[in-house]
Amino acid sequence: MSLRLSTVILPVRRWHEGGRDQWLRAEQLGFHAAYTYDHLSWRTFRDGPWFGAVPTLTAAAAATERLRLGTLVTSPNFRHPVTLAKDLITLDDVSGGRVTLGIGAGGNGFDATALGQEAWSPRERADRFAEFVALLDRLLTEGSVSHEGTFYSAEEARNIPGCVQKPRLPFAVAATGPRGLRLAARYGQAWVTTGDPKLFEDGTPEQSLEAVRGQLARLDKACAEIGRDSQPMEKILLTGFTPEANTVLASVDAFVDFAGRHRELGFTELVIHAPIPDSDFAADEAVFEKIATEALAQLDS
Numbered sequence: 001m002s003l004r005l006s007t008v009i010l011p012v013r014r015w016h017e018g019g020r021d022q023w024l025r026a027e028q029l030g031f032h033a034a035y036t037y038d039h040l041s042w043r044t045f046r047d048g049p050w051f052g053a054v055p056t057l058t059a060a061a062a063a064t065e066r067l068r069l070g071t072l073v074t075s076p077n078f079r080h081p082v083t084l085a086k087d088l089i090t091l092d093d094v095s096g097g098r099v100t101l102g103i104g105a106g107g108n109g110f111d112a113t114a115l116g117q118e119a120w121s122p123r124e125r126a127d128r129f130a131e132f133v134a135l136l137d138r139l140l141t142e143g144s145v146s147h148e149g150t151f152y153s154a155e156e157a158r159n160i161p162g163c164v165q166k167p168r169l170p171f172a173v174a175a176t177g178p179r180g181l182r183l184a185a186r187y188g189q190a191w192v193t194t195g196d197p198k199l200f201e202d203g204t205p206e207q208s209l210e211a212v213r214g215q216l217a218r219l220d221k222a223c224a225e226i227g228r229d230s231q232p233m234e235k236i237l238l239t240g241f242t243p244e245a246n247t248v249l250a251s252v253d254a255f256v257d258f259a260g261r262h263r264e265l266g267f268t269e270l271v272i273h274a275p276i277p278d279s280d281f282a283a284d285e286a287v288f289e290k291i292a293t294e295a296l297a298q299l300d301s
Contacts, residue, residue: 027067201243
């Protein structure tokens, strides 16, 4: 089974002070795609620079030619399907059809209350996500949409001419629970996981593999329940959140070992974070670039 390698570029650099260069370098290194987080701020980066995902991706679309671009992930925390759809159609147009929307339910981080709302319960978050994804799917495929839902409404929302990619740009749905996996099965062209967060600090690589194997099995089941073959669906692992996170980018050999074990499970794309000094994603830039250019060939050999 073939495996693609992609990267995440966090939006922490000014565009003309290294930001643009990172996206260009990702294309030069041959990454399949470059994603960014869609947050208002994120964890340890909260009190430092953090730029918006959609403007950043639009600038990256204008600066690059072949690299796929996307969010990993967008959530309902501070987005509305109507305005998001308009932004995505525009981004898909500017990029010439190179956009993937990574989308998830979100969490109770800073974004969850930034607009002044109370943090949602797990049930409400799941309910909102289901309605959000279904409405966004319509908005990206229909020229005019009206919808009166529990959480979101649209009144003759126009989205002409629609996406460059048909019938719409692909969704990569991040999910591990049963409701999320059903959404991935119904609407996703790809599925995303970060592994099992409960194992990040105290688990072992073997336990992590077993947990992810279980997630894949549940995805297969969710697809089978609606008569869909899960095999053609892309399976994406966002790395950096499994027990071996600190060693995956330590060397090419370490990454190849990690990648091989996850390819055997059925993953088709691994995503690694571009190094950020003095952060959770600190790594040797030279090793990162060597992984980008040599690891897949070494894995195949």
